[in-house]
Amino acid sequence: MKLKWESISTLHQNVFLVKVLAAVFITGLAFRFYAVRFGQVSVNEISDPQISPPSVIISENEDLLPIDIEVEKCDLFTGKWIRDPLGPIYTNGSCGVVVDSHQNCITNGRPDSGFLYWKWKPNDCSLPRFDPLRFLQLMRNKSWAFIGDSISRNHVESLLCMLSTVEKPVEVYHDDEYRSKRWLFPSHNLTISNIWSPFLVQAAIFEDSRGVSSAAVQLHLDILDNTWTDLFPSIDYAIISSGEWFLKTAIYHENANIVGCHGCPQSSNITDLGFDYAYNTSLRHVMDFIARSNTKGTFFFRTSIPDHFENGEWHNGGTCKKTEPVNEDEVEMKVLNKILRDVEISQFQRVVTEMGQEAGHFKLLDFAGMLLTRPDGHPGPYREFRPFDKDKNAKVQNDCLHWCLPGPIDYLNDVILEIIVNS
Ligand SMILES: *[C@@H]1O[C@H](CO)[C@@H](O)[C@H](O)[C@H]1NC(C)=O
Ligand SMILES: *[C@@H]1O[C@H](CO)[C@@H](O)[C@H](O)[C@H]1NC(C)=O
Ligand SMILES: *[C@@H]1O[C@H](CO)[C@@H](O)[C@H](O)[C@H]1NC(C)=O
Numbered sequence: 001m002k003l004k005w006e007s008i009s010t011l012h013q014n015v016f017l018v019k020v021l022a023a024v025f026i027t028g029l030a031f032r033f034y035a036v037r038f039g040q041v042s043v044n045e046i047s048d049p050q051i052s053p054p055s056v057i058i059s060e061n062e063d064l065l066p067i068d069i070e071v072e073k074c075d076l077f078t079g080k081w082i083r084d085p086l087g088p089i090y091t092n093g094s095c096g097v098v099v100d101s102h103q104n105c106i107t108n109g110r111p112d113s114g115f116l117y118w119k120w121k122p123n124d125c126s127l128p129r130f131d132p133l134r135f136l137q138l139m140r141n142k143s144w145a146f147i148g149d150s151i152s153r154n155h156v157e158s159l160l161c162m163l164s165t166v167e168k169p170v171e172v173y174h175d176d177e178y179r180s181k182r183w184l185f186p187s188h189n190l191t192i193s194n195i196w197s198p199f200l201v202q203a204a205i206f207e208d209s210r211g212v213s214s215a216a217v218q219l220h221l222d223i224l225d226n227t228w229t230d231l232f233p234s235i236d237y238a239i240i241s242s243g244e245w246f247l248k249t250a251i252y253h254e255n256a257n258i259v260g261c262h263g264c265p266q267s268s269n270i271t272d273l274g275f276d277y278a279y280n281t282s283l284r285h286v287m288d289f290i291a292r293s294n295t296k297g298t299f300f301f302r303t304s305i306p307d308h309f310e311n312g313e314w315h316n317g318g319t320c321k322k323t324e325p326v327n328e329d330e331v332e333m334k335v336l337n338k339i340l341r342d343v344e345i346s347q348f349q350r351v352v353t354e355m356g357q358e359a360g361h362f363k364l365l366d367f368a369g370m371l372l373t374r375p376d377g378h379p380g381p382y383r384e385f386r387p388f389d390k391d392k393n394a395k396v397q398n399d400c401l402h403w404c405l406p407g408p409i410d411y412l413n414d415v416i417l418e419i420i421v422n423s
């Protein structure tokens, strides 16, 4: 297994390295376990690309195949990106206002557009092109919530753009910091909320708007963030996710006591429990809450999505320069992403097993493998407006974590609609 050690360069290495080695070992074991126990999850392609089934030859007009064939058995998350001359269903022109300017890559001057002409093709079935009218009609009088961090916002903006080709959303609410928002599609009476809750548990964050922190995050692993739990009973569909924020330096609390930390301050004598402990404990409470919530809604838990920084990270010059998808065997998920995903899948699997028959309305969205092969889908330097206009050698911070809109993240909605239609 080739490992991307550069991804841990920012962390406290000596303590951490031991943990990572242990975690890699555990991860390896766990992947074998899931491959057997948890057929729904397409971990094979990530841990060992050689053993995934051979790819299917697709006829030119595969969209015309009857869509009901094999659909029930089809794993929508295992497949490949194939060329698609149709391209996205919206443009920077038709959806400029909804998109965060940092993800509006075409407007910001990204010169290549080849990355827009690929669509997701599951191995064992065809995935119909997202039909915004169908979605709106199915979702009449319904309410959706996207709960999580900025990737969640990226995803909600993608869906809003796709739906806005049929009906324009009206923003009906935002919080003081414009982090949580709600939109209404008036003629379908569909409400879509984006709820900012990057940890899902209660957190005191000391950061300015540029993400520069002045103190460690204080994280209460056993108290859920009520910005989302309060809303939960009224939601028909929710997509819940978390991940990257747990990598931050933080002090952990349980039962109102400090129990440990991650990236602990040198002077403290608090135990470094590692972010995986905190993520595991928090997700355990999240999953248990959902399992007990007894609401009629459908809940999706989305695994965290890998980034594609190369030769560095956000803050030290990492870039992503690819302009096409890559093959599965050309990429390996970074160790940190594997650890996060491993915790996510094991907590999800645990609660679904415990729920038994009741688990039908709780579903996993595991897009990690699908998006891992799209290093070309990020803004890179085009998170800023025309960054090279003044100086074509300008040093620009790259974004290899969020996704251009339009871009590969749009295909998450094709998959989600297909799951809803078939369930
Ligand atoms: C879309 O992108 C093109 C090409 O960069 C640009 O000329 C146009 O102004 C953009 N449209 C909007 C509405 O941002
Ligand atoms: C909109 O949907 C809600 C349920 O989500 C329902 O209570 C309300 O009556 C609907 N409003 C209209 C105008 O149809
Ligand atoms: C939506 O809500 C309105 C008002 O409550 C009701 O008349 C209508 O039948 C509902 N439509 C659907 C599809 O539930």
Ligand SMILES: *[C@@H]1O[C@H](CO)[C@@H](O)[C@H](O)[C@H]1NC(C)=O
Binding pocket: 267, 268, 269, 270
């Ligand atoms: C370190 O531990 C000692 C003894 O357990 C305790 O008295 C002290 O307050 C601790 N210091 C910090 C900074 O937590």
Ligand SMILES: *[C@@H]1O[C@H](CO)[C@@H](O)[C@H](O)[C@H]1NC(C)=O
Binding pocket: 276, 277, 280, 281, 284, 343, 350
């Ligand atoms: C996560 O918590 C479960 C109990 O819910 C425990 O069995 C497992 O060992 C924990 N995993 C990690 C990585 O801490």
